[in-house]
Amino acid sequence: MLTPYRQLLTHRGVPQIVGAAILTRLGPPMLSLALLLAVFDKTGSYSVAGLALASHALALALCVPIGGRLVDRIGARRVLVGCLIAHTLTYGMLVFVLAMPTPNWVLLTSVALVGATNPPASPIIRGTWPRLVPSTSLGPAYAVDNVTNELMFVIGPVLVSLLRLAMPTEMIVGIGGAAVVVGAALLLGSHAARQSPLSSPSSVDAVRRLRRLAGPLGHRSTLILLLIAASGTFTFGCLRIATAASAANFGSVNAAGLLMGLLSAGTIAGALVYGARTWPLNDRRLLVVACLADCLVLLADAAAPTLLVLTLLIIGTGFLTGLRETVLPTLLAQQAPANHTTEVFAWLNTFMWVGYGLGTIVAGHFTEPAENGADAFIAAAVAALAGAAFVHALRLPSTDPQQ
Structure with missing residues (x-):
C-alpha cells in the first residue's frame, strides 16, 4: 500500500x-x-x-x-x-x-x-x-x-x-x-x-467576452465537479451540528470533539486507500458509489441507537468522505481547461467554503437544543444524494484514461 x-x-x-x-x-x-x-x-x-x-x-x-x-x-x-x-x-x-x-x-x-x-x-x-x-x-x-x-x-x-x-x-x-x-x-x-500555463486574453465579441469572464465556470464538467464538492462540504457542515447534538443527546457533550476527530481519521484513511488503490473501478463510478454509500451511512447515523454505534458509523462516513474528496481534485486536474488550472482549484476552495457554510446554517435551523441531530444527519444524506445526481450528469471525454 x-x-x-x-x-x-x-x-x-x-x-x-x-x-x-x-x-x-x-x-x-x-x-x-x-x-x-x-x-x-x-x-x-x-x-x-x-x-x-x-x-x-x-x-x-x-x-x-x-x-x-x-x-x-x-x-x-x-x-x-x-x-x-x-x-x-x-x-x-x-x-x-x-x-x-x-x-x-x-x-x-x-x-x-x-x-x-x-x-x-x-x-x-x-x-x-x-x-x-x-x-x-x-x-x-x-x-x-x-x-x-x-x-x-x-x-x-x-x-x-x-x-x-x-x-x-x-x-x-x-x-x-x-x-x-x-x-x-x-x-x-x-x-x-x-511554471503555470498562462491564458492569453484577446479582443473578442461580447459572447466570448462573457465566457472569458466566467472562466472555468463556463466549462460544464468543471462546474458540475465544483457543485459535487459543495454538496460534500454541505454534508460536512451538517455533521458539525449533528455530532454535537447527538453527543449531547447521548449524555456526553464532550464526545462531539471525539466524533469529529474520528471523522477526520476516517477521511485520512479513505484518502490513503484511494491513493494506493489497485481496483479497476474508474473515478466517475467510484464517485457515484461513494456518494450513494455516504447517503446510506448518514441515514444510519440518524438512527444510531447508541453512542458506540454512532462512533463506528462516523468513521465510515469519514472514510467515504476521504474517497470523494480525493477523487474530485484528480478529476478536476484531468478535466479543467489548460489555461485555467489554478483558478479552477481556487473556485474549488470557494465552493467548498460556501457549501460548508450553508450546511451549518441548514443543520442549525433544523436542530433544536433538545433534539438528537437526526434532522441534520438527514439533511447531510440528502446533500450526498444530490452529489450522486450531479455525478450522474457528469459527462467526461471518452479519451480520459479514467473512463
Whole structure:
C-alpha cells in the first residue's frame, strides 16, 4: 500500500510542495481558533468573535478565485510575491489591533484584509501536481494533498491550545500568519509551481467576452465537479451540528470533539486507500458509489441507537468522505481547461467554503437544543444524494484514461 507514496516522494520537487502545503494549511485552522479566543478576550463577545470568523471566511472565499485567475494570467511568481507582502502587512496590522484598544469595525476590517490577501497557495499546489508528477501518480499525489489538509485541521487547534500555555493569544495569531508566509515563500521557490500555463486574453465579441469572464465556470464538467464538492462540504457542515447534538443527546457533550476527530481519521484513511488503490473501478463510478454509500451511512447515523454505534458509523462516513474528496481534485486536474488550472482549484476552495457554510446554517435551523441531530444527519444524506445526481450528469471525454 505504501509503494505508490514512496514512488511519489522520489519525484523531484515533491517534498518541497508537500512542505509548502503543510505550512500554508496549518495557518488557517490555527487562525480560526486563535482568532475566536483573541477576539473574545478583547471584546467579551462571542457575537463579535463570530463576525470576525465570518469576515475572514467570506473575504477568503471571495478573493481566492481572483488570485487564481491572476495566477493563470500573469503567473504564480508575481501573485505570490504581491500576496506575501500584503499578507505580512495585514497580519502585522491584525496582531497590533488585537493588542491595542480599537473599535470593533477596525478589528473586523483587519480580519477581512487578512482573508482577502491570503496567498492562493492551495490552488497553486493542486494545479502544480499534474505538471510535477506523471498521470499514474496523480491519485497518490492528491491523496497526500487531502491528508495534509485534514491533518492540519486536527493539529492546528491542538497547537493553539498548547501555545496558549506559554504566550498571549494574539501572538499565536501571528505564528499562524508566519506559517502561511513561510509556506508561500517555499512555494515561490518551487520551479514547477511557477511554471503555470498562462491564458492569453484577446479582443473578442461580447459572447466570448462573457465566457472569458466566467472562466472555468463556463466549462460544464468543471462546474458540475465544483457543485459535487459543495454538496460534500454541505454534508460536512451538517455533521458539525449533528455530532454535537447527538453527543449531547447521548449524555456526553464532550464526545462531539471525539466524533469529529474520528471523522477526520476516517477521511485520512479513505484518502490513503484511494491513493494506493489497485481496483479497476474508474473515478466517475467510484464517485457515484461513494456518494450513494455516504447517503446510506448518514441515514444510519440518524438512527444510531447508541453512542458506540454512532462512533463506528462516523468513521465510515469519514472514510467515504476521504474517497470523494480525493477523487474530485484528480478529476478536476484531468478535466479543467489548460489555461485555467489554478483558478479552477481556487473556485474549488470557494465552493467548498460556501457549501460548508450553508450546511451549518441548514443543520442549525433544523436542530433544536433538545433534539438528537437526526434532522441534520438527514439533511447531510440528502446533500450526498444530490452529489450522486450531479455525478450522474457528469459527462467526461471518452479519451480520459479514467473512463
